[in-house]
Amino acid sequence: MSAVPRAAPTPLAERPAWRALLEHYQKIRTLHLRDLFAADAGRGERLSVEAVGLYLDYSKNRVTDETMALLVRLANECGLAERITAMFSGAKINVTEERAVLHVALRMPADARLVVDGADVVPEVQAVLARMAAFCDEVRSGAWRGHTGRVIRNVINVGIGGSDLGPVMAYEALRHYSRRDMIFRFVSNVDGTDFAEATRDLDPEETLFIVCSKTFTTLETLTNAHSAREWALRKLGDARAIRRHFVAVSTNADEVAKFGIDPQNMFGFWDWVGGRYSMDSAVGLSTMLAIGPENFRAMLAGFHAMDEHFRSTSFERNLPALMGLLAVWYNDFFGAQTAAVFPYEQYLKRFPAYLQQLTMESNGKHVTLEGAPVGVNTGPIYWGEPGTNGQHSFYQLIHQGTRLIPCDFIGFCQSLNPLGQHHDLLLANLFAQTEALAFGKTAAEVAAAGTSARLVPHRTFEGNRPTNTLIAERLTPHTLGLLVALYEHSVFTQGVIWNIDSFDQWGVELGKVLANRIVPELTSAADPKPVHDSSTNALIRRYRRLRRGSP
Ligand code: F6P
Numbered sequence: 001m002s003a004v005p006r007a008a009p010t011p012l013a014e015r016p017a018w019r020a021l022l023e024h025y026q027k028i029r030t031l032h033l034r035d036l037f038a039a040d041a042g043r044g045e046r047l048s049v050e051a052v053g054l055y056l057d058y059s060k061n062r063v064t065d066e067t068m069a070l071l072v073r074l075a076n077e078c079g080l081a082e083r084i085t086a087m088f089s090g091a092k093i094n095v096t097e098e099r100a101v102l103h104v105a106l107r108m109p110a111d112a113r114l115v116v117d118g119a120d121v122v123p124e125v126q127a128v129l130a131r132m133a134a135f136c137d138e139v140r141s142g143a144w145r146g147h148t149g150r151v152i153r154n155v156i157n158v159g160i161g162g163s164d165l166g167p168v169m170a171y172e173a174l175r176h177y178s179r180r181d182m183i184f185r186f187v188s189n190v191d192g193t194d195f196a197e198a199t200r201d202l203d204p205e206e207t208l209f210i211v212c213s214k215t216f217t218t219l220e221t222l223t224n225a226h227s228a229r230e231w232a233l234r235k236l237g238d239a240r241a242i243r244r245h246f247v248a249v250s251t252n253a254d255e256v257a258k259f260g261i262d263p264q265n266m267f268g269f270w271d272w273v274g275g276r277y278s279m280d281s282a283v284g285l286s287t288m289l290a291i292g293p294e295n296f297r298a299m300l301a302g303f304h305a306m307d308e309h310f311r312s313t314s315f316e317r318n319l320p321a322l323m324g325l326l327a328v329w330y331n332d333f334f335g336a337q338t339a340a341v342f343p344y345e346q347y348l349k350r351f352p353a354y355l356q357q358l359t360m361e362s363n364g365k366h367v368t369l370e371g372a373p374v375g376v377n378t379g380p381i382y383w384g385e386p387g388t389n390g391q392h393s394f395y396q397l398i399h400q401g402t403r404l405i406p407c408d409f410i411g412f413c414q415s416l417n418p419l420g421q422h423h424d425l426l427l428a429n430l431f432a433q434t435e436a437l438a439f440g441k442t443a444a445e446v447a448a449a450g451t452s453a454r455l456v457p458h459r460t461f462e463g464n465r466p467t468n469t470l471i472a473e474r475l476t477p478h479t480l481g482l483l484v485a486l487y488e489h490s491v492f493t494q495g496v497i498w499n500i501d502s503f504d505q506w507g508v509e510l511g512k513v514l515a516n517r518i519v520p521e522l523t524s525a526a527d528p529k530p531v532h533d534s535s536t537n538a539l540i541r542r543y544r545r546l547r548r549g550s551p
Helices: 016-028 033-038 065-077 080-088 103-107 121-141 165-173 192-199 219-236 239-245 253-259 282-291 293-312 319-333 351-363 395-400 422-439 443-448 477-498 506-523 534-546
Strands: 048-051 054-057 154-158 183-187 207-212 246-250 266-268 338-344 381-383 407-412 467-472
Touching: 016 065, 016 319, 033 422, 048 319, 054 319, 054 477, 065 080, 065 319, 065 477, 080 293, 080 477, 103 121, 103 293, 103 477, 121 266, 121 282, 121 293, 154 219, 154 282, 165 183, 165 282, 165 351, 183 192, 183 282, 192 219, 207 219, 207 239, 207 282, 219 239, 219 246, 219 506, 239 246, 246 253, 246 282, 253 266, 266 282, 282 293, 293 319, 293 477, 319 338, 319 477, 338 351, 338 422, 351 381, 351 477, 395 422, 407 422, 422 467, 467 477, 506 534
Parallel strands: 154 183, 154 207, 207 246, 246 266, 338 381, 338 407, 407 467
Antiparallel strands: 048 054, 054 467
16 A cells, blocks of 8 residues: 555644644643542543553543543544554555554454555464464474574573664563573673673573564674674584574565575564564564563554554543543643653563653654644653652652653552562552642641741642553553553554654664764774864864773
8 A cells, every 4th residue: 555645734733623722721721630639529530541451540630621622633633543544554654764554463363454565464474473483482492402402591682772672671571471491681782891791691502692673784783793693603613503593583684694694594574564663573582482472472462452442442532542642732732841651560660761762763753744844842752760769769850840741650450479568569659659749738738737837848749740540450461562552552643643754763864874984983093084073073083092991
């Protein structure tokens, strides 16, 4: 299917719903959550949605029924329903790269059908999944041996960006379900320390490298992959060892072959899978090795359940649409510059880092699909840490600072590691934080508690800090799939409102080009001509002078 033909749409700021929201914002911006809750005893239950095993409480947001109706109207005016249909049907909605955007096909059931450019992609997806499963079974059972006959005990994923963050996050998130007798590590940074520390205590005879790169041309990954080959061959000696110790995940078979990895050992995917949307493709090979094919399929089923919910539910009850619209509300009307996500679940410690690429590489754009300035602010800065650690670090600023930071809190009712009272304490803290952020503590309340007049302003909490709370029963592969798809589609919703291409990433190119130009200037024997600005020239000179010394 070809690119969606588009006439230049009405600029966002001129849309009737946008204007109505601007007017509405003036009316409600001083409304306090205290008053909204006091006026409506059922608000907490009413402004919540339960679907596909996730419960979203969005009542602690600075919204009224009118706000939500206007946001839904905005979604309709921006054609969210049509854009969802376009994505799910394989239209080339990534217009700057002329690509379909079909991560949803990666988790469709085997009997589904989705024809793109004349071919049904579902059987191809299923075939790769089957190959991955067969390979994982071999490695996990010990049938796949290293070159010297030893069982594989260590798996190192070499990749960066989407070829790293998804696999690391998923491995950490699902560690509870993983093979505890195997070691999984992830090397991404071109800083040699990353590789050195990941391999220093491992035996090459028992180590399998997954070189994971959509393009197979990424500087960091290729540099690390070459170092990995040297490291392995130093012990294994024989170049034939590569085929037992290296597999590739890529869309670029030619480059994989050039590197020397047997095409039999390559797991493919397709240009319609964006790097940051790829953790459920073959990029998830390390995840599957860790948790096994059955758990991996359960994760895919979670993704798919959220896809179906997003595709078929009215926006008023649609989890990703609601979260996306609320994100736009704070970003563009309240002027929030950042958004935070706090998983009260240690296993989700890398979830904020994963979300940073998903959200910011997708929606950090300044022009519309037609190339005109967007005219409003786009992607907020995402950040976060697992609870309760953040409470003893930066929550102070969220509670009493001068900036508005909308936060998502994520919690699970059951712990995977029940231990005394720990889990009740953890969840009590989650609930307490959202309560404190919403309702605060007035000066009168502080004074009534006997605080000296001098300290009353310091101890007052304004409140009215918006939060979403997401609750699920337990962290499972299925729940992880639900959560990731939820954020993927929330990002999509925001991108549709801003009318930007959420699936390209041109902004990463310039730095790569300049770095390639600078490399020879750092390493050449003769002093390079000072071709840069005075700051860059001076930095290069200093580095050349000092680089020789080593510890
Ligand atoms: O530099 C950004 C980027 O292109 C990401 O979008 C991508 O996930 C990452 O680099 C890695 O790319 P590849 O998988 O092709 O090595």
